[in-house]
Amino acid sequence: MTTPAAPRAHEQQPQPQPPHGLLGYYESPIPIRRATLGDAIASEWTKIRSVRSTLWTLGVMIVLMVAIGLMSALLIAAADTDLAGEPVVALGFFGVLLGSICVITLGVLTIGSEYSTGMIRTTLTACPSRARVLTAKAIVFFLLAFVITTVTATVVAGFQTAILGAGLDSGSVWLRATVGVGLYIAALGLVSLAVGAIIRHSAGAITVMIAVVLLPLVLALFMFSDSLRGLQRFLFEYSIPNQLGALYGSTVTESGPSGWEPLLLMLGIAAVALGGAYLALDRRDV
Amino acid sequence: MIEAVGLTKRYGAKTAVDDLSFQVRPGAVTGFLGPNGSGKSTTMRMILGLDRPTAGHVTIGGHPYRSLPNAPRQVGALLDAKAVHGGRTARAHLLSLAQLAGIPARRVDEVLGVVGLRDVAKRRSSGFSLGMGQRLGIAAALLGDPQVLLFDEPVNGLDPEGIHWVRNLMKTLAAEGRTVFVSSHLMSEMALTADHLIVIGRGRLLSDMSVTDFISANSADFARVRVPENAPQEREKLTSSLIEAGGSVMSEPDGALRVTGLPLPRISDLAHGADVRLWELSPHRASLEEAYMRMTQGVVDYRSTDDAKAGLLEPPQAPYGAYGPYGDAQGGYGAAPGAPGHGQPQPAEAPQQSWYAPPPPGQNPYATPGHAAAPHPAAPEPSPADAAGTKTSEDPR
Numbered sequence: 001m002t003t004p005a006a007p008r009a010h011e012q013q014p015q016p017q018p019p020h021g022l023l024g025y026y027e028s029p030i031p032i033r034r035a036t037l038g039d040a041i042a043s044e045w046t047k048i049r050s051v052r053s054t055l056w057t058l059g060v061m062i063v064l065m066v067a068i069g070l071m072s073a074l075l076i077a078a079a080d081t082d083l084a085g086e087p088v089v090a091l092g093f094f095g096v097l098l099g100s101i102c103v104i105t106l107g108v109l110t111i112g113s114e115y116s117t118g119m120i121r122t123t124l125t126a127c128p129s130r131a132r133v134l135t136a137k138a139i140v141f142f143l144l145a146f147v148i149t150t151v152t153a154t155v156v157a158g159f160q161t162a163i164l165g166a167g168l169d170s171g172s173v174w175l176r177a178t179v180g181v182g183l184y185i186a187a188l189g190l191v192s193l194a195v196g197a198i199i200r201h202s203a204g205a206i207t208v209m210i211a212v213v214l215l216p217l218v219l220a221l222f223m224f225s226d227s228l229r230g231l232q233r234f235l236f237e238y239s240i241p242n243q244l245g246a247l248y249g250s251t252v253t254e255s256g257p258s259g260w261e262p263l264l265l266m267l268g269i270a271a272v273a274l275g276g277a278y279l280a281l282d283r284r285d286v
Numbered sequence: 287m288i289e290a291v292g293l294t295k296r297y298g299a300k301t302a303v304d305d306l307s308f309q310v311r312p313g314a315v316t317g318f319l320g321p322n323g324s325g326k327s328t329t330m331r332m333i334l335g336l337d338r339p340t341a342g343h344v345t346i347g348g349h350p351y352r353s354l355p356n357a358p359r360q361v362g363a364l365l366d367a368k369a370v371h372g373g374r375t376a377r378a379h380l381l382s383l384a385q386l387a388g389i390p391a392r393r394v395d396e397v398l399g400v401v402g403l404r405d406v407a408k409r410r411s412s413g414f415s416l417g418m419g420q421r422l423g424i425a426a427a428l429l430g431d432p433q434v435l436l437f438d439e440p441v442n443g444l445d446p447e448g449i450h451w452v453r454n455l456m457k458t459l460a461a462e463g464r465t466v467f468v469s470s471h472l473m474s475e476m477a478l479t480a481d482h483l484i485v486i487g488r489g490r491l492l493s494d495m496s497v498t499d500f501i502s503a504n505s506a507d508f509a510r511v512r513v514p515e516n517a518p519q520e521r522e523k524l525t526s527s528l529i530e531a532g533g534s535v536m537s538e539p540d541g542a543l544r545v546t547g548l549p550l551p552r553i554s555d556l557a558h559g560a561d562v563r564l565w566e567l568s569p570h571r572a573s574l575e576e577a578y579m580r581m582t583q584g585v586v587d588y589r590s591t592d593d594a595k596a597g598l599l600e601p602p603q604a605p606y607g608a609y610g611p612y613g614d615a616q617g618g619y620g621a622a623p624g625a626p627g628h629g630q631p632q633p634a635e636a637p638q639q640s641w642y643a644p645p646p647p648g649q650n651p652y653a654t655p656g657h658a659a660a661p662h663p664a665a666p667e668p669s670p671a672d673a674a675g676t677k678t679s680e681d682p683r
Contacts (some may be wrong), residue, residue: 025312025463028430028431032359035358035388036388039387039388040386043385046378047371050378117372118366118369121334121336122426123386124334125357125361126387127357127387128335128352128353128354285338
C-alpha cells in the first residue's frame with residue numbers, strides 16, 4: 001500500500017524556462033486556469049451523489065410519496081367515497097408532507113455534514129470564495145430536490161387519477177400539484193440548507209426545521225382563548241402543511257394564501273435565509 | 287513565501303496566537319514547532335484564511351489567502367487528516383476537491399498513486415486507518431501541484447515506513463523550489479526533516495533560526511573518555527591534564543569521564559602526552575529534544591503532575607528512584623554546574639539521569655520571571671535527581 005516517494009515524471013524534467021513564479025521558484029506543469037462557479041457545481045454534484053445519506057433520504061421520500069399516495073387512492077376507491085369536489089391530485093398531499101421531512105434532512109446534511117466531519121476546512125481551502133461554495137451547494141441541492149419531488153409527484157398523481165377513474169383535473173391544478181409542489185419542497189429544503197449553514201450542527205438544524213414545519217399547527221390547535229383567535233388563524237393559515245395544502249387547492253381555512261402564493265412566500269423565506277447563511281459563512285471562522 | 291506580521295488571535299480572554307511575525311521561504315522545509323495548544327494549528331488556519339486574525343495579517347506571495355488568485359493551485363494544505371466525509375470514497379473525495387479547484391480529473395489518480403492509496407481508492411474513507419487518512423490528506427494537499435505546502439502534523443499515526451516516506455516527500459518538494467511549512471510537536475522529527483525552525487510557545491515566537499544554528503546554540507557536545515578500570519592514578523593524571531588544557535571534566539558513575547570544551551583529537555593528544563591508555567573516546571551530542579523542551583517548558587499548557595499517590599504509599603526510601611515531575615519549572619536546567627571540577631583533581635559527578643545540560647546560551651530573552659526555567663536560588667529540594675531536570679531521553683551510557 002505504501003509507495004516510496006516517487007516524484008511524478010513530469011516534475012523530474014528540467015524546467016524549460018527560468019523559474020519565477022508568483023510565490024516562489026516552483027511552477028507547476030499542469031496548466032493553471034481560474035476555477036469558476038461551474039467547477040464548484042460539478043464538485044458539489046460529486047459530493048452529493050457520493051454519500052449514502054442522499055440515497056437514503058431521497059429513497060425514503062420516494063417510497064413514502066408513492067406508498068401513501070397509492071394507499072389513499074386505493075382506500076377511497078374501495079370505500080367508494082365522494083371526494084366532495086376536491087381535485088384528485090390533492091391526495092398526494094399526505095405523502096409530500098411526510099416526504100418534506102426527508103428533504104429537510106438532506107438539505108441540512110448537505111452543509112451540516114461538512115461541519116461535523118471537518119470537511120468544510122478542506123473545502124474552503126480548495127475554494128476560498130465561500131459565497132461560491134454556498135451558491136453551488138444551493139443550486140445542486142435545489143435542482144436535485146426539485147426534480148425528484150416533481151417527478152415523483154407527477155407519477156403519483158397519474159396513478160391516483162387512474163385508480164379513481166376520475167376525469168383529468170384542470171391544467172393549472174396539475175401544474176401546481178407537480179411543478180409547484182416540487183418547487184415548494186425544494187425551497188423548503190433550501191431554507192433547511194441555510195439553517196444548517198447558520199447553526200452548523202446537523203441534529204440541531206434538523207430539529208429546528210421539523211419544529212418550523214409542525215409547531216405552528218400544533219400551537220394553533222391549543223389556542224382556545226378568544227383573545228388569541230387572530231393569532232390562531234394566522235398560524236393555521238401560514239403553517240407549512242396548510243400552505244402545501246393550498247398549493248393542492250385543498251385548505252383547512254377559507255382565507256389565507258391560495259394558488260401560487262405559498263410558493264412565492266417560501267421562495268422569499270429561502271432567499272432571506274440564504275442571505276443570512278452567506279453573511280454567517282463569510283464572517284465566521286471555520 | 288509566507289509572511290506573518292504581528293499575527294494575533296484571541297478567543298475571548300484566551301490569546302491563542304500573540305503578535306507572531308515570521309517568514310517562510312521557498313526551497314526549504316520550515317518546521318513549525320511548539321507544544322500542544324501553543325497555537326500552531328490556529329496559525330495555520332489563519333494562513334489559509336479560515337480564521338480571521340484579531341490583529342496583524344498573514345500573506346502568501348503578498349496576498350491574503352482569500353484574495354489569492356487561483357489559491358488551490360498556489361497553496362496545498364493538510365490540516366486535519368480526519369477532515370473528510372467518512373462516507374465518501376477516497377477517489378470521490380479527491381475528485382470533488384479537484385473539480386472545485388478546476389484541476390483535471392486524471393490528476394486525482396496521479397496523486398492517489400503518489401501517496402500509495404490507489405488500491406483503496408474505491409473504499410469509503412471511514413474504514414481508513416489513521417495512517418491511510420494522513421496519506422489521503424497529503425494527496426489532497428498535492429492535488430494542485432502547488433508552490434506552497436502546509437502540513438499540520440503530517441506524520442501522526444504513520445508507521446515507520448510512512449514517516450520515512452513523508453520525510454523524503456517534504457525534502458523532495460522543497461528541493462523543487464517549493465515552500466514547505468510543516469508543524470510538529472516532535473523536535474526529533476523536525477531535526478531530521480527541516481532546514482529551518484520556527485518555535486512557538488503559548489502563541490509567542492520563541493525561536494526562528496536554521497536547524498544548524500539551533501543545534502549549535504542549544505545542544506551541548508561532550509566526549510566520553512574511559513581509561514582502564516584498574517588504573518585510578520591514570521584517570522587522575524588524565525583528569526588534571528585535561529583541566530589544565532582548559533576542558534571541564536565530570537565523572538560518570540561507571541568511572542568514565544565526560545569532557546566538554548576540548549575537541550576529540552586534542553583529548554587523544556593529551557592522553558598520549560600523559561601516557562594514559564584510553565579504552566573509549568567517543569563523541570556525544572545532547573539531543574535537540576532536550577534543548578527544545580528546555581525552551582518550551584515554561585510555556586507548556588497541558589502539563590501532567592507527578593502522580594504522588596499522596597497518603598497511599600509508604601514514604602519512599604531513596605529519592606533517587608523517583609521520577610521527577612516532567613519538566614518541572616524549578617528543575618529545568620538548574621543542573622548546569624557553574625564550573626565543574628575546576629582546580630580539583632577529583633571531577634564532579636555528572637548528573638546521572640540526564641545529559642550534561644549547558645547553561646543557556648546567553649540570556650534567554652523569552653524567559654519571563656513568572657515561568658522562567660532559571661535555577662531557583664532557594665529551591666527547597668536540591669536533590670540531584672530533581673536538579674538534573676529528570677529528562678532522560680538520552681541515556682548517559
